[in-house]
Amino acid sequence: MIDTPEEARATSTGTAVRTAPPPAATPAAPRPAGRRENRLRALDGLRLIAALMVACYHYGGRDGEITRAWGSSPKQQFPTLHHLFAYGCLGVQVFFVISGFVICMSGWGRPLRSFFASRASRLLPAYWAAVVIVTAVFALPAVAYKAVAPSDALLNLTMLQQPLGVDRVLGVCWTLWAEVRFYALFALCIVLPGANRQRVILFCAGWTLAAAVAQGVDEPLLTMVLMPEYAPYFIGGVGLYLVHRDHRDAHAWGIVGVSWLIGQHYAVQRLWHAPNPQFFSDRSAVGIILVVTLGYAAVAAIALGRLSWANWRWLTVAGALTYPFYLVHEHLGWVVVEAYHRTLHLPSSATFLATVATMLVLAWLLNRCVEDRLTPRLRTALTRGRPRPTPR
Template identity: 75%
Template sequence: MTSTTVRPAPVAPVNQRPARPQPRETRLRALDGLRLIAALMVAAYHYGGRGGEVTRAWGSSAEHQFPMLHGYFAYGCLGVQVFFVISGFVICMSGWGRPLKSFFASRAARLLPAYWAAILLVSAVFALPMVAYKALSPSDTLVNLTMLQQPLGVDRVLGVCWTLWAEIRFYALFALCVVVPGATRRRVILFCAGWTLAAAIAQGAKMPLLDIVLIPEYAPFFIGGVGLYLVHRDRRDVYAWGIVAVSFLIGQHYAVRGLWNASAPHAFAHRSSLGITLIVAFGFVAVAAIALGWLNWANWRWLTVAGALTYPFYLVHEHLGWVVIHALHIGLGLPSAETFALTIASMLLLAWLLNRYVEKRLTPKLRAALSGPR
């Protein structure tokens, strides 16, 4: 959901050695690939790891459709936590040395065009007479265009947009605490330490306002990603590694507490605490491997395309995927495996169209308008 191009490090004078090693100017294509993996994990969960509308789309439970894979698909929801670790890394990278106006223009131009298109597209499809899904009222749909539907208590057009609300709050905190005063290693470390402590206090205080502002259940993943960017700048930074370690320990706790469930007849899926912890560890280790340069060999150009498709795919795959699953499986009678594969392929194709005809056209224009001289 964010760009993965490393900004050039400032060049030190000839007679002065830099205090810290700086990252090389390169594109971290492995990070693009990891983003797509996280998006496919979430899609697997939505198509085969839960109930609700998925059961309606398939005509029976996902467990019945995928008896061998349903239990694994249930862990796909943890792709969101992986996304948040990536986001922490990328936002720190893109915000380093950038003024607030440029930072805001970059984030808004990256998120809004595909989001607006997805809102309108899903609303239009759900309003079709042959699509048997509830469409929101025009008023609620218009509110969804602001990305503020959750705090306003308005129904969501896109089920996945709750993660964007978490992202927006992270952007705001990072902008106020790091971008506005100017990013330095010391300031970023203080930001991570302060947010970690404040989020823990908010959790103990049980005050809704603090929870909204500090996002305690997801803060460790964003903070861990920020710490990993500090590792990317200097792998010998003990403080950065400490931030990553503490963030993992707290993050896996929140993930297990929120996603583990004992066997219950109404539960969407059954997960083990060990499985959850391992996938959270995978997210941290994968981003750490990229930060340390261990995956620099994965420099294929197609990974850049994969990264570009991730955000629009993530936005449209759930709701429109239900429609495609119902049409292919119930309408045409295709087997579950073929339906699953074709649905993923169709959503990737739609993501490519949104990237080509919406993002590539509107993102530069919106960025230029927001970062103009006024």
């Protein structure tokens, strides 16, 4: 969800040449850079699809604040489509699988300082901008939605609001907290000692077992660190990156299979007949399993090169818009839906499409005006070591 395939490719391509074993020992030798780029563009497209799934869920697949924006429940606005929109929340699980794949690619052969700089510079500029924009919009007298307290808004800039029990400015930031914990585990266990196949396999197996134990003992600290509910998706993505490096790696396929089995269970357990009345509970267990399976299968197809034909340049742009779109689409979407539907009296379908288009335009502006300018500067500042003292 968070990384850009171009950045990951730059690291992985150079490293694969240095670390890959001889062709005789590896049934599937590293693929040419051009073919890998094709698959990464397909990954960009999949990331955008996952983001649009989540937007469908927030605009038409649940109740809550969006009901105020529409003036009635989305069930009334979309009497047929709301059943499909309710599955859109599973786009988050797809994001996590993609993140496992790309973070493993990005961190392979990269020193810890560089890995930290790439993660921080990728996450923070658009996130800071989104927090400021949403806080400012919600503070307007004409906006009916409640803004968080100024102190809480400032703390949100640290991205630590959830463990500290502070109100969130962005509803979707809970997924970023999961991403940050994944980055920390991967950095400590893989990036710091140096990535290799054996270490990554042990990491995946150890995390899977430890997460199961944490779920069994129900210890809050272990649950927070090991994330039993989300670990299978990250681990599955890491396993699929190993498949990407060697299509016949039986251990990697085993990691993917076990992760899928555990992941579909958690998805069904959490979303089937959800107890919260704000969440539509008319999803079927079979439908949930199908969507989760399609997410794994799509990343697997990319890992195996089956989507190398999807080599359209616009997918790179789509991938760049995904993160800022994901950050702003929910809360600002409430304001935009209300403006289009209740002020301009657009039909529900037109309002939905216009809101998505508006959020994509805002995402483009954030990408061009914030990310393109601040991300490379922040990465350079964080990568640069301490200046050496000038000899006297």
